Amino acid sequence: MQSVQFTAETSSNGVVEHDFTVGDVPGVLWSPVSGPDRAPLVLMGHGGGTHKRWPATTGRAHLLVTGCGFHVACIDAPGHGDRPRTAHDEREIAVLLQTRAAGEPEGPIVVRYNAHLAERAVPEWQATLDALQELPEIGAEGPVGYFGLNMGTAIGVPLTAADPRITAAVFGPHWPDALAGTARQIGVPVECVLQWDDEHIPRESGLALFDAFASKEKTLHVNAGRHKKLPRSEADGAARFFARHLGRAATATA
């Protein structure tokens, strides 16, 4: 088994940030500056075209650390952030950019490319989780959540279906084509968010993906607005969801 190699440490606003690698995969672990020895862990998947330190991702991680006392880990997805792109990555990204420039629907290419990335990312996440659970402040017994929107959903749905250590998850909207079948295998509590006026993902697609989860306990938060206009209050909502399901009281405020 590969172990966590820490490469840097900084701290700000009550949060310690550890850069780490597990094998070739770089990540960040955000933790409370002071806190109990063991705390729940939330795995955070970033969106397509972004990386492990994207401002929205970092902001959500800080909220979970300061509001809930959790650890949060994010790794760069294949071809993203500090990781090299394969020839296949380059071709797919070129097609995506051409599609966007032509004003054509990007759904088919995003669905196809994200499914490919998920095949590569799921074993990386599982190796990362194996390694993180060796750390004394996390441990192998503690609860684990997953939080990822957009491409983070495309990777998180098959990861959550594959790994029984994940016991609660927050997902964003995605096309159901490649994901609905896998979502039907997921029975843990899930919270989904969806933008009612999303210019990329039709609302029927987001609703169909939500419908597919087998979870008895599932919640969907729909907000008016376009694809990138997710209200900040949803980050607080996610913190409250994880606090309820991973076993700590959230102190985050709206």
Next chain:
Amino acid sequence: MQSVQFTAETSSNGVVEHDFTVGDVPGVLWSPVSGPDRAPLVLMGHGGGTHKRWPATTGRAHLLVTGCGFHVACIDAPGHGDRPRTAHDEREIAVLLQTRAAGEPEGPIVVRYNAHLAERAVPEWQATLDALQELPEIGAEGPVGYFGLNMGTAIGVPLTAADPRITAAVFGPHWPDALAGTARQIGVPVECVLQWDDEHIPRESGLALFDAFASKEKTLHVNAGRHKKLPRSEADGAARFFARHLGRAATATA
């Protein structure tokens, strides 16, 4: 103008309850035991077949008082609680009970009867709000919200459309037949809740009603489960919504 006549006062758990009447309409005002002179007011509509002191209604009121420092008022709807039923009420309720006993869809009769009740209830609510705003602890300038599920939605949608003093509202699911046209006149922030497996209100109906609101800022919370299984966490969500929009920080916790 009719004024508020207080008839009884009790207090428990940091909440003062005042029974009152405005004209012939009885109500309850829940207020903080100690707090600033003026605080926002939330009007709370109860569901069909229940009354102003229904446990779920009282529980939501207490959360808004203790979590947000708000005043909350609920009045008995026409034909409900301590109020007499007209011959029309008796006929419509008999038809509803027959429909239920026969296992037939109750939508058509609920839509028709709730629309009738809303015509009677909206002017009662407006007279109640006129009177409550004469109280020094509420005042005519403070923000006003509306919170009502089911029949409370059927009354609250036309009330919110008619009364510009209401600047934020939480609604439950309902059939869009009698309400969607009125919802299109509402532009204030709204939060809606909907049960994904509602055995009475088809999900398409609840989604169509949410879609109809003209509000730029609107949120829908969908939860798995049947009609009456709204999770308790939604009461906290509503408190946070009102805290954001009526101007006080919620301290309620999930």
